[in-house]
Amino acid sequence: MSTPASIPAPEAPAEVSSIGRVFGAIFNPGPTFESIVRRPNWLLPIILGCLIFMTVVAAFTYRGGWPSFFEKQDADNSRVQQMSPEARQSMLEKQEKIAPMFGYVEGAVLPFVSVLVVAGVLLGVFTLTGSVKVNFKTSLAIAAYAGLPWVIQGLLGVLVIFLKDPASVDLQNLVASNPGAFLAGDAPKWLAALLTSIDVFAIWNIALIGVGFSAINPKKLSFGKAFATVLVIWIFYVAVKVGVIALLT
Numbered sequence: 001m002s003t004p005a006s007i008p009a010p011e012a013p014a015e016v017s018s019i020g021r022v023f024g025a026i027f028n029p030g031p032t033f034e035s036i037v038r039r040p041n042w043l044l045p046i047i048l049g050c051l052i053f054m055t056v057v058a059a060f061t062y063r064g065g066w067p068s069f070f071e072k073q074d075a076d077n078s079r080v081q082q083m084s085p086e087a088r089q090s091m092l093e094k095q096e097k098i099a100p101m102f103g104y105v106e107g108a109v110l111p112f113v114s115v116l117v118v119a120g121v122l123l124g125v126f127t128l129t130g131s132v133k134v135n136f137k138t139s140l141a142i143a144a145y146a147g148l149p150w151v152i153q154g155l156l157g158v159l160v161i162f163l164k165d166p167a168s169v170d171l172q173n174l175v176a177s178n179p180g181a182f183l184a185g186d187a188p189k190w191l192a193a194l195l196t197s198i199d200v201f202a203i204w205n206i207a208l209i210g211v212g213f214s215a216i217n218p219k220k221l222s223f224g225k226a227f228a229t230v231l232v233i234w235i236f237y238v239a240v241k242v243g244v245i246a247l248l249t
Helices: 018-027 029-038 043-062 066-075 085-128 136-146 148-163 189-197 200-214 223-248
Strands: none
Touching (some): 018 043, 018 136, 018 148, 029 136, 029 200, 043 066, 043 085, 043 136, 043 148, 066 085, 085 136, 085 200, 136 148, 136 200, 148 200, 189 223, 200 223
């Protein structure tokens, strides 16, 4: 009497290295985020974010962009305009000296803090809505790798700094990837904040977060639902930011 042939167990999917995940999140996000969800890690993309941020600061400093940056900032400040020319020049020299140091500190801290906050908000929203069961480590890993489009924006920003006249570089909107880049200089600040937020890299970031959370349990949470959830969070954040700026200006 013949015995039934045993069915071989399916092979476990091959895991992707951290470097492979960096490229995979950009070029092949579906399988990459499935790997991230199975074995979450988060350090490398955040380190890359810090390095790119500090590279932008270093490039801008090397190209001598700070004088024109602060001249534009101070031109809109009525208190600065009431100062004597000597006092304004003294303040400008201090700003130029301190700005790079603050930039490097911000570059070392801001990417970490941003990813922690985003991961915490996403964890809370997806847990409260009952969409998927997720822990903080997984949420942190998804947020970290989904933020890689901002690294690409930073790389493009460094290129812009070296190709353009430093006096014409807008450090707060280096890459013309949003409608705010085409606003006149005297446009209302709340409108600039709104249009600057509608950014190609922001939408890409939101889409990758959607891919990541849908990879946790695709049968329960589709990409469309995950994307819509993150989009609502982003719209709420932009609305609050624009509202605060409108009230203060």
